[in-house]
Amino acid sequence: MRSEALKQYIRDRGTLFWYSPEDKGETVTDELLVEHILNYGMMDDVRELFRVMGLGQVAAVFRNSISRSERRRNNYSPISLHYFTLLFNRYAP
Template sequence: MKAQDIIKQKPYLIWYTKNYDGLSDEAVVEAVLNYGDFDDVQKIIQILGIKKVAEIFRKQAARPRCNYRPEIKNYFQLYFAKYAPLEVPPIRRASPGR
């Protein structure tokens, strides 16, 4: 199953095109997070993986012109902070002899 298949099953999530196969994963994620229900969100996470969905969301949410409604943006910032936290590289410490 592809991300675009969610839109084929629920075309009201993206009403501005009928070319569902031409939609990018980014467009599908944005539509599902903005207009889908919790089952739709879980389905897109199952298809793309939580890290990929979180990465797409964070990239879109960081833009100056963001299409996420404020309450949606806030919810998913908290959601992905808990379930797909950013990986911080470990701090390298100098060895004692240096």
């Protein structure tokens, strides 16, 4: 179950999920939420995500999504992938 803080965080950044009806925004998966914020969010959005979800949880979701089979599409930009791999290896081993 999602915390109220996380639901509010998603509502506040609804423009990142423009393709989803407004009332369905809170139903995005953690994987999609992390991917969108790390790829398209501002650094303040990233910091707030770490605060709301926890650095360890965000790192776990990130690592799980990039370590899937090669057949599964990885939607992280090369810069985001490199930066957050370094960041999580250092601060959330």
